[in-house]
Amino acid sequence: MSKERSSRNASPRARARSSDSKNYATKSKDPLRNPERRNASGNLIGPVGQKNFSNAKALPQHAIHLERLLPEMLSFEQPADRVVSRYFRAEPQLGNRDRALIAESAFAILRRKNEFSQLAVSGEGSQARRLALLGLMSALSEGGLGTSNRAESAIADLAHVLKPGEYEWLVHVSKIDPETLNPLVRNNLPEWLWDAFGKYPGEESREALAKSLMHPALLDLRANTMKTTREQLLLEMNALGGRYQAIPTPYAPDGVRIMGKPALQNTVGFKAGMFEVQDEGSQLLAYLLAPKRGEMVVDFCAGAGGKTLAIGALMRSTGRLYALDTSERRLANLKPRQARSGLSNVHPVWIDSENDTKIKRLAGKIDRVLVDAPCSGMGTLRRNPDLKWRQTPEGVLELNVKQANILASASRLLKPGGRLVYATCSLLPQENQGIAEDFLAKHPEFEVVPAAEVLKPLFPNQMPIGCSPDNPWWQLWPHIHGTDGFFGAVFQKKIVVKAPKEEA
Numbered sequence: 001m002s003k004e005r006s007s008r009n010a011s012p013r014a015r016a017r018s019s020d021s022k023n024y025a026t027k028s029k030d031p032l033r034n035p036e037r038r039n040a041s042g043n044l045i046g047p048v049g050q051k052n053f054s055n056a057k058a059l060p061q062h063a064i065h066l067e068r069l070l071p072e073m074l075s076f077e078q079p080a081d082r083v084v085s086r087y088f089r090a091e092p093q094l095g096n097r098d099r100a101l102i103a104e105s106a107f108a109i110l111r112r113k114n115e116f117s118q119l120a121v122s123g124e125g126s127q128a129r130r131l132a133l134l135g136l137m138s139a140l141s142e143g144g145l146g147t148s149n150r151a152e153s154a155i156a157d158l159a160h161v162l163k164p165g166e167y168e169w170l171v172h173v174s175k176i177d178p179e180t181l182n183p184l185v186r187n188n189l190p191e192w193l194w195d196a197f198g199k200y201p202g203e204e205s206r207e208a209l210a211k212s213l214m215h216p217a218l219l220d221l222r223a224n225t226m227k228t229t230r231e232q233l234l235l236e237m238n239a240l241g242g243r244y245q246a247i248p249t250p251y252a253p254d255g256v257r258i259m260g261k262p263a264l265q266n267t268v269g270f271k272a273g274m275f276e277v278q279d280e281g282s283q284l285l286a287y288l289l290a291p292k293r294g295e296m297v298v299d300f301c302a303g304a305g306g307k308t309l310a311i312g313a314l315m316r317s318t319g320r321l322y323a324l325d326t327s328e329r330r331l332a333n334l335k336p337r338q339a340r341s342g343l344s345n346v347h348p349v350w351i352d353s354e355n356d357t358k359i360k361r362l363a364g365k366i367d368r369v370l371v372d373a374p375c376s377g378m379g380t381l382r383r384n385p386d387l388k389w390r391q392t393p394e395g396v397l398e399l400n401v402k403q404a405n406i407l408a409s410a411s412r413l414l415k416p417g418g419r420l421v422y423a424t425c426s427l428l429p430q431e432n433q434g435i436a437e438d439f440l441a442k443h444p445e446f447e448v449v450p451a452a453e454v455l456k457p458l459f460p461n462q463m464p465i466g467c468s469p470d471n472p473w474w475q476l477w478p479h480i481h482g483t484d485g486f487f488g489a490v491f492q493k494k495i496v497v498k499a500p501k502e503e504a
């Protein structure tokens, strides 16, 4: 991806830290500042988890914080999660619940920017105020504006913070049928992306895809099988309390889906490395690589190691797993995760580019290479909605050059018979099958392996999820599979048997 992303699975809220507090009573004159809400020692404690807002009480301050946050966030000069984190660092008095509601409202505004901008043409007060109220209403009703009575109950929750006329305005806009809006507005996509989705997956399904991208992603965990089992993790997560429910993910064998959004980073299980937060699609990608015990494996674009740790667990901490990346910051984020995971086979290596000499030393020695390539991230818009407003067709073209170069370099690592997996979290064919087909055309020493063949052991009685009899690729869709959008292509280096020399 073009933007710096520490992990596809990290929530913006998960980076913020603060003391927790139930009340927002303040002695300060500034309604936004109340230093007494820090804990007794003055430290900021505990990460912020995603919250279930069904019992949340919006406060006047939430809208004021949003109004302050929006101009920088909507300038799109920086990734939204960075803007939000920086804002929270400057407002240390904010508690966990406040941060969660503000962040979720801000992200709701990004997810539905076209629609909210149009609705905010009516109403009183500044545009930022109107957007802030729409964001709060959306977060409190968990995404459901326009039709559901959840919007009504969200407005009721907001009523006590509204100024004269705002209540009536919110009731009015909540009753507007989205179907009466222009498709670009109701689907909240920039024109270039709406057109791209019209070509692929096609006009019939692009609206369903766009709608799925307007809701927050579900919270999935991967049980770290080095330390626990999915069944055990399910028991522990279900013991968290009645507001949350844990169920097995439908496709990934080690996945646990949490209904409701508890703060998890302070739990004993998380600290002990029992699980990682990881989208189900991301978990499945490790199975597409299908590493075996004792093998030499390279995760070429390892980042903060989301896939690396899943791959390491499949290898049962045997063999060698090199985690390469050009970003020192991301590799540094892998270190504590690796320590928690209990894996001893992971070797993080910083590289200056895909042509680093360190890579040349591994040439021809590796059994499996994953290239989780930098991409536009259009499959992750549920988590990173700012990307749809920050990415451009020109940016995608630049990424294509990078993707092809990285894949070509990574392919040199493989021994004959070795497997190379090219993957992205994009939904755009030019970053996916386009790159894969181009690679095959230029590298006759590789042949494609159908994804369905690789994933068959996981899905013995059906066509594996994301596979098709019509092509060899792997493609997950948010509107079909409920995961982030992913693409995967599997290549195998041919084994060339040299003909014996004929005797003269």
Ligand SMILES: C[S@@+](CC[C@H](N)C(=O)[O-])C[C@H]1O[C@@H](n2cnc3c(N)ncnc32)[C@H](O)[C@@H]1O
Residues within 6 Å of the ligand: 001, 006, 007, 008, 300, 301, 302, 303, 304, 305, 306, 307, 308, 324, 325, 326, 327, 330, 351, 353, 354, 372, 373, 374, 375, 406
């Ligand atoms: C999609 S992210 C990887 C996410 C990671 N695999 C995970 O599961 O969290 C792409 C990564 O490619 C890295 N990258 C960019 N250019 C690279 C290059 N030339 N060689 C290797 N890695 C590169 C980026 O720093 C980024 O971490």
